[in-house]
Amino acid sequence: MTETPPKRATIAAVARRAGVSPSAVSHVFNGRPNVSAATAARIRQAADELNWRPNYASRKVSGRGGRSLGLVIARASDTFGRDPFFMRLVAGLTEPLAEIGWSLSLTLVRVDDEARVYREWWAEQRVDAFLLVDVRADDPRLDLIGRLAAPAVVLGAPIDATVPAVTVRDDAAFEAVLAHLAELGHRRVARVNDAPNLAHTRARDARFATAAAGHGIEPSYAVWDAEAEDPVADLLGRIGPVTAIIVDSEVMAAEIVAHAPEIGVSIPERLSVVAWEDSWVSTLVRPRLTALDAPVEESARTAVGLLERLVRGDGVTSQTVGGRRLMIRDSTSTAPSVVHGQD
Amino acid sequence: MTETPPKRATIAAVARRAGVSPSAVSHVFNGRPNVSAATAARIRQAADELNWRPNYASRKVSGRGGRSLGLVIARASDTFGRDPFFMRLVAGLTEPLAEIGWSLSLTLVRVDDEARVYREWWAEQRVDAFLLVDVRADDPRLDLIGRLAAPAVVLGAPIDATVPAVTVRDDAAFEAVLAHLAELGHRRVARVNDAPNLAHTRARDARFATAAAGHGIEPSYAVWDAEAEDPVADLLGRIGPVTAIIVDSEVMAAEIVAHAPEIGVSIPERLSVVAWEDSWVSTLVRPRLTALDAPVEESARTAVGLLERLVRGDGVTSQTVGGRRLMIRDSTSTAPSVVHGQD
């Protein structure tokens, strides 16, 4: 299997072949200007012929900071697997990273292993920066990152002083959703989420309350219990006399929409459903989900931009990216008058 | 932002602190036996106090082969994003990799960039092995990998002489599906796939034909055209007088099941649908999909095992992993007698 001794060319070999010194080769491959065009060309050709590229590891050892982004996801593999968001994220990260010659190191961990992995990856210098997702309230990672002095950016959580963040503008979104629902006659709306400990949850709750007030809507809150025997029935049994719900993920919303009719709640006739994320899943179920699309790709690109400046030592500040778009589909309609008359 | 000069400890610092030489430290961290238990303990403690771990890059430079697996996926980000298989794969890879101290480098590329990325990652020694997925018929990567002499294993494609593969046993699965369908009275069944150029497609077609013959079922074939204005209508218009279809992915199947009734084909009354993959998507649509679950996690673990032996230079042979399980749900039922009487 390993018949050919996999001896890979070295910079010395390339130099020899091009009739120059190793440093000349190095200069060329690091865009330094002190090499004549002619020699540069010879060098590049020699490198091509030998199929040589600067060894990534050696490069790192000799000072030139590496190019690897660490993404450590602390989710059980099933909740990870059910969330199309991560696919969008990985896909969105991939292109801007490739543009700057970085690669992505990805892993899944249990929460109690999280800190260890961050430490190890950083100590071993496997990665040169981190992207933090699923930031929880009082997330210990913020502190950890600070102590490690590792470059990092937070994705999708409220801005924190120590670690720059990329967030999606939410306010207009709530405004749009509640305007839509108010127009349809809804007066009682619940917001349901499945991760009450995530950092953005409180902020969203607050914005929801504000926007609701502006439209004469009475807000309420409910938490999705994935452990329940029948999570949808469980939830529906707890949300009270609302005529619409805003659900924090489109997958949850899809489950609700698919299952609710089977337990006597027709959608959207009895209950309107809005999903706070959008993906191909939204149009897979019937009725198709009215959903808010988030600019995941743009967030990813912005994050990579921040990261790059961060490792270069440039000053960097948190950024927010373009708003969400409300995709009105079939899971929302006029409020049932029965309940409507209740307020 | 970078207030603390991020000077990380070196092996020398650890050695000094433990009152030994650098090589002693190295020995301890490489499990070499020539260090007394007492000194080893002191060394480990010193390392802990300094939060030191052997620098990954330096280690690689000094010969000790690295620990990074490259996964290069040549799909448009939307088809990547819609396929829960990849999430399962990544999740399944993550744990066995962590166990042997490897990390996963993941990227998405356009097909025409594929070869370049493999070459670069290998030449730069960013990765130390590759996992090949979505292997196409006459896939140029097999040849490329051979020329690079890079350790690699193929996932989910027929066994090739040069690169060891992990495949899922399929034969029993077709047998099970066709038995199920035959029992329900189906005599004409179509297999539909969306990637006719994938290496496993032909093999599956063949097995399908064999199994069908064994059950007196007339097999036919159709290709899903994602570019069509209405792919479901398009497909249904082309499949001919079949009463059941076996669809190569559960996402495609889900779309069919969701959309078919809207264009006058009720499922399963008029058409039974079997999905050749399973995931949470299968139970999201109504009717829930009868589907074949594949042991993705087991495949991933097996692949990692092969890889590890491969980089160690051990001999390695292709392996097949446990069969698929047929999850009978609601998208299959008795064949409509109208069409049934046709054969």
Add this chain to the structure above:
DNA sequence: GTGAAAGCGCTAACAT
């Protein structure tokens, strides 16, 4: 059982 020293492939001063 422990340490000295050479070397891995590259980059970066510093000559020339």
Add this chain to the structure above:
DNA sequence: ATGTTAGCGCTTTCAC
């Protein structure tokens, strides 16, 4: 514009 040289942090003979 090009070459020389000294590291980078680690592993690994090979002495002690």
